[in-house]
Amino acid sequence: MPVFYMRSPVYYEAMPPGRLHPISVALRDIASIFGRMGFSVAYGPELEEEHYNFNVLNIPADHPARDMQDTFWTKESPRRVPRTQTSPVQVRYMEEKIAEGIQPPYRIVVPGKVFRNEATDATHEAQFYQNEGLVVGKDITLAHLKGTLEQFFKEYLSEGAQVRFRPSFFPFTEPSVEVDVWFEAPGKEGRWLEVMGAGMVHPSVLSNAGIDPKEYQGFAFGGGIERLVMVKYGVDDIRGFHGGDIRFVYGFDETTA
Amino acid sequence: MKTSRAWLQNYFNKELPSTEVLAKALTFHTAEIEETTEDLLEVNVLPDRAAYMLSHRGVATEISATLGIPLKQDPLREALPQYEVSKRLTVTRDAEGKCSRYIGALITGVSVGPSPEWLRVALESVGQRSINNVVDATNFVMLNLGQPLHAFDAHKLTEREGQYAVGVRPAEQAERITTLSGETYDLEEGTLLIADMHADGAPLGIAGIKGGDRATVSETTTDIILESAHFDGVSVRKTAQSLKLFTDASSRFQNKPSVALPAYGMRDIIALIQEVAGGVLEGVVDSHEELLPPDPVVVTLDQINGVLGSTYSAQDVSGAFDSLGFSYTLAEETFSVLPPFERKDINIPEDLVEEAGRILGYEHIESVMLPVQSIAPDQAKFRGIEAIKDFLVARGFTEISTPAFAKEGEIELQNPLQEDRPFMRASLLPALEDALGRAVHVAPRVLGHSRYIKLFEVGTVFTKHGESLLLSMGVVDTSGKLAAEALKENVATLEQELLRIPASAHFNLTGTIMELNLGKLNLEKLGAEYAPVSVRLSAYRPFSSYPFALRDVAVWTPEGTKETEVAMCIQEAAGEFLVRTDLFDRFEKEGRVSYAFRLVFESLERTLSDTDLDPAMERITEALNQKEGWEVR
Known part of the structure; x- marks a missing residue:
């Protein structure tokens, strides 16, 4: 069936409003849901030092963990990386706070662009957005991670969303988990979707940032934003997001609440 | 790691459940499973567990722990035999110590030929090709225990005064080697080699990666020298990467297996060679650095529950540690665990928290909300950026997102994905211009009968002076020449009504596209009191790739x-x-x-x-x- 969409009877002299990119819409949803749970929004550079992208996150040079992400390198000396993850902002943020004399608790989300040097297809892009989360405090547990993510997915995806953890490995968290979310798309059967990696912040990441891991602990998570948008709105090819094609942006109808 | 259910069954008396059941148990307690068939389980072994789990034995221990099926036997817990020290073989390690252990053995009188049926089937079940009984035996033991092994034809080494001398040495300048499969590699100086020390150090293989063609085992081989060694993971990894030669051996060594493991590998390969190819063991020679027992790792029950947010008892945790075969003492709810030698992943208390958490099952972790926080979250900068987007959308501008890689720029990538886009973008304008050009063609389909096409992007650019967040705006007038005027007016409105300062926008020559540096603005102030418009999206309708x-x-x-x-x-x-x-x-x-x-x-x-x-x-x-x-x- 063709879809008809009538504009209100305006004439060409009049100016209809433009559109927000769906990533912006997602960023607003993310910021607002996490904002209600007390999260600030933090930023860091997209072209990152090797030190922050890898070393302080427990990924030393010549460690097999570096193979977990295909990395672009610049020709600079010292070389830098278009960041492979938003996680470097964890350490940057904590360092900044410690330098300002502000001890935890911290709660931040870091939505931002990341880069992976891998062949592109319907589900892989060389650049995409990730949303990182970091909570550090005195008694933060894996149970808080589960509660926080469940709340996010209930609000972002659907009331019926559930979260489950599977064991995994990231050098900067211990324990580390993969996060699956149970999602029932309208008119479809529910299924578990792998949506992010997470875990309890590794004590050496805390100490690298100048925080005493004996006193504080926390959780961190990170996952692709395009993937969430794809699941939520039924987009089947990730390559439309950053191609600069307005047909993609207009593939969604926008209404303001 | 491809594992076969039939192979795993050797570790258990009780019949194993289907691969589907095994896959589920491993998925929720150990590692992701990439693929299962009736017999095959492809386990995605991540770097932390690779030191022990790139082996059927390692996967068997995980199955035992997660499904509570006792192991019939564990080759890494059985005593090592005492061998005669070889009189005909000497081994030397490199001076730098990149080889921390080298065990050699000489077996005489083997008959090389086809493998017995069970061995051939076992290897083929995990996608390996059967070559001959000796080579197959080394591959089998590697896939079984995780210890890479190699067999050399002894007669192809130089014997001097009745002795062979195998050594580990760094490559000299401009050395080359041809591997057993016939490819020749130019070696970087310092690449670790296995060498025949009685033949001026002629290279026999690239240490920890692949054997050379000089002493390949063939149908005529009768005497073999076996190697079971430990090479530095970083060194093996660097060499494998620089030669682009990644092998089953290199993937194991780069994950730093235990220095104790080669002894178990040697024990099993000697036994298996004699079983499938006959021969007599002349002797074994073992050169190693000091072997240190693992340090105990201490964790309290409070720590475990305090990190997991759980309410496990000491008994629960004991059960998990028992199932993993850990030896530990428990006193006043404090576990002092002596990690098994192959468990190189257990070094700090948090590692034990993970072991308890995953074995007892993350499904038991309750969802708990974070405590209410007294400090208000700071989202001002984010809201400042969104305020600009909302301002432009209200004035008919549509937001686009374009790639950060560009034809031109100041920061070049060493390994671009597309050869024609080797730079990080230094400007948003080329991509905007391109997007506007394409938008003109699709405008009747997408925008309807709009005279103006107005696009904007907020994105990061990268120059030698650093990176900045830029706003680009562009206008096309589809039925007149007022684009520049329209853009100028919109930028002026933005500056006057929202930014309240001149933002030093850079226009192109025709004045139809421009960009300005948002980093120069006080975005925090702009967003301090602003709440972004809340937008709902419909389900996505894909557009046609055919013309309208x-x-x-x-x-x-x-x-x-x-x-x-x-x-x-x-x-x-x-x-x-x-x-x-x-x-x-x-x-x-x-x-x-x-x-x-x-x-x-x-x-x-x-x-x-x-x-x-x-x-x-x-x-x-x-x-x-x-x-x-x-x-x-």
Whole structure:
């Protein structure tokens, strides 16, 4: 069936409003849901030092963990990386706070662009957005991670969303988990979707940032934003997001609440 | 790691459940499973567990721990035999110590030939090719225990005074080696080699990666020298990467297995060679650095529950540690664990928290909300950026997102994905110009009958002086020459009404596109009091990759006829290809109203032709003319 969409009877002299990119819409949803749970929004550079992208996150040079992400390198000396993850902002943020004399608790989300040097297809892009989360405090547990993510997915995806953890490995968290979310798309059967990696912040990441891991602990998570948008709105090819094609942006109808 | 259920079964008396059940148990307690078939489980072993789990034995221990099926035998817990020290073989390690252990053994009188059925089947079940009984035996033991092994034809080494001398040495400048499969590699100086020390150090293999062609085992081989060694993971990894030669051996060594493991590998390969190829063990020689027992790792029950947010008892945790075969002492709810030698992943208390958590099951972790926080979250910068986007959207601008890689720029990538885009973008304008050009072509389909096409992007650019967040804006006037004027006016409005300072925008020569540095603005201040517009999106409708076609229709209607009535009539008559109806003209004359619509036709499957469009237009014309007092003009 063709879809008809009538504009209100305006004439060409009049100016209809433009559109927000769906990533912006997602960023607003993310910021607002996490904002209600007390999260600030933090930023860091997209072209990152090797030190922050890898070393302080427990990924030393010549460690097999570096193979977990295909990395672009610049020709600079010292070389830098278009960041492979938003996680470097964890350490940057904590360092900044410690330098300002502000001890935890911290709660931040870091939505931002990341880069992976891998062949592109319907589900892989060389650049995409990730949303990182970091909570550090005195008694933060894996149970808080589960509660926080469940709340996010209930609000972002659907009331019926559930979260489950599977064991995994990231050098900067211990324990580390993969996060699956149970999602029932309208008119479809529910299924578990792998949506992010997470875990309890590794004590050496805390100490690298100048925080005493004996006193504080926390959780961190990170996952692709395009993937969430794809699941939520039924987009089947990730390559439309950053191609600069307005047909993609207009593939969604926008209404303001 | 490809593992075979039949192979794993050797570790258990009880019959194992199906691969599906095994996969589920491993998925929720150990590692992701990439693929399962009736016999095969492809386990995605991540770097932390690779020191012990790139082996059937390692996967078997995980199955035992997660499903509570006791192991029949564990080759890493069985005592090591004492061998005669070889009188005919010496081994030397490199001076730098990149080889921390080298065990050699000489077996004489083997007969090389096809492998027995069980060995061939076992290897083929995990996708390996059977070569001959000796080579197959080394591969089997590697896949079973995780210890890479190698067999050399002893007669192809130089014997001096009745002795062979195998050594580990760094490559000299401009050395080359041809591997057993025939490829020749130029070696970087310092690459670790296995060498025949009685033949001026002639290279026998690239240490920890692949054997050379000099001493390959063949049908005529009778005496073999076996190698079971430990090479530095970083060194092996660097060499494998620089030669682009990644092997089963290199993937194991780079994950730093235990220095104790080679002894178990040697024990099993000696036994298996004698079983499948006969021969007599002359002796074994073992050169190693000091072997240190693992340090105990201490964790308290409070720590475990305090990190997991659980309420496990000491008994629960003991159960998990027992199932993993850990030896530990428990006193006053404090576990002092002596990690098994192969568990190189257990070094800090948090590692034990993970072991307890995953074995007891993350499904038991409750969801707990974070405590309410007294400090208000700071989202001012984010809201400042969004304020600008909202301001522009309200003025008819559409947001785009374009790639950060560009044809030109100041920061070049060493390994770009696309050869023609080797730079990080230093400006948003080329991509904006490109997007505007494409938008013109699709505008009738997407925007309807809009005169102006207005796009913007907020994105990061990268220059030698650093990176900055930029805003780009561009306008196309599809039916006049007012684009530059329109853009200028919109930028001025942005500066005056929102930013409240001149933002030093850089325009292109025609004045139709511009960019400005948002980093120079006080975005925090802009966002301090701002709440971004909350937007809801519909489900996504993919666009067609085929061109759309346009047709116009104008109709006289009686006074009082509504636009929607006409549109409905057109839509009902048009058929499946009409995707858009846009009113572009309306006027009244002598008691009649004229409506003119632009119709957009499109198919998701093909390019439409006149044979699709003409009948549709005929149907529309007929439907409109049939209405009382309507007349197509």
